Amino acid sequence: MLKKRIIPKFLIRNGRLVKMRRFHDDQREAGNPVSTAKVYDSYGVDELIFVDVDATNEGRVVTGNIIERVAEEVFVPLTVGGGVTTLEQIESLLKSGADKVSINTAAIEDPDFITRAASRFGDQCIVVSIDYQADEVGRKTVRGRGGTTQTGHDPVEFALRMQDLHAGEILMTSIDRDGMMNGYDLEMIAALSDKLDIPLIASSGAGSLDDCIQALDAGASAITISSMFIFTDHSPIKVRTYLSTNGVNVRSQKGSRS
Numbered sequence: 001m002l003k004k005r006i007i008p009k010f011l012i013r014n015g016r017l018v019k020m021r022r023f024h025d026d027q028r029e030a031g032n033p034v035s036t037a038k039v040y041d042s043y044g045v046d047e048l049i050f051v052d053v054d055a056t057n058e059g060r061v062v063t064g065n066i067i068e069r070v071a072e073e074v075f076v077p078l079t080v081g082g083g084v085t086t087l088e089q090i091e092s093l094l095k096s097g098a099d100k101v102s103i104n105t106a107a108i109e110d111p112d113f114i115t116r117a118a119s120r121f122g123d124q125c126i127v128v129s130i131d132y133q134a135d136e137v138g139r140k141t142v143r144g145r146g147g148t149t150q151t152g153h154d155p156v157e158f159a160l161r162m163q164d165l166h167a168g169e170i171l172m173t174s175i176d177r178d179g180m181m182n183g184y185d186l187e188m189i190a191a192l193s194d195k196l197d198i199p200l201i202a203s204s205g206a207g208s209l210d211d212c213i214q215a216l217d218a219g220a221s222a223i224t225i226s227s228m229f230i231f232t233d234h235s236p237i238k239v240r241t242y243l244s245t246n247g248v249n250v251r252s253q254k255g256s257r258s
Helices: 033-043 064-073 087-096 105-109 112-121 155-164 186-193 209-217 227-231 236-245
Strands: 005-013 016-021 025-031 048-052 078-081 100-103 126-134 140-144 169-174 200-203 222-225
Touching: 005 033, 005 200, 005 236, 016 033, 016 227, 025 033, 033 048, 033 064, 033 236, 048 064, 064 078, 064 087, 078 126, 087 100, 087 112, 100 105, 100 112, 105 112, 105 126, 105 140, 112 126, 126 155, 140 155, 155 169, 155 186, 169 186, 186 200, 186 209, 209 222, 209 236, 222 227
Parallel strands: 005 048, 005 222, 048 078, 078 100, 100 126, 126 169, 169 200, 200 222
Antiparallel strands: 005 016, 016 025, 126 140
16 A cells, blocks of 8 residues: 655745745745755655746746755655646756656646656656636636636546546645645545546645544545644644554655655
């Protein structure tokens, strides 16, 4: 059985770590991404995810120099996203130190790009990031361009299509729960995990240790955590210990430098 993963998620704006609620509300600065990554690395997290929140709407790709600096300091797998639309950009990010590349808007606007990327770099390098939100009648739909555009796609159907196009993992992010620390979308996790054959990373909602175990019990292969690590005294060590104590199959506590 594959071990469940704990993944801090970094949102980058102008070279700084930031955190918002529901993608756009109440921005708070949360420190230096390189020094924070080093701390999490010492705690023995399984991976790190970096997302440049402005790259897509500014028509550029995530800045590679931050990734290079992080890759020099930490030794856990790095997933990097933000504005990725070409194979050349993926190649550049991988050369900068990324292990996987997260693709969001390009997967919506050019779905076959996922197949081309997987064919060239391998399925294991390609993570499709799906942001979704409930509309005025409660129907959950996929949104693109940093949550600013409505697509009409059903999140489960879209995730399954991305799997068919050879995505290696699905990163599922609830805009409504982003930064709210009120629990993951367990209904969505359960619905997707029953259908997907590739790993599902659940994002948005961690506010307590119990939230983490509920998401993994619902079927997530991994959970991302941001606000809970930044704004509470819960650390990756606490999360891992709690999960292990409660029977979740997680990697033993060990920093990458140990």
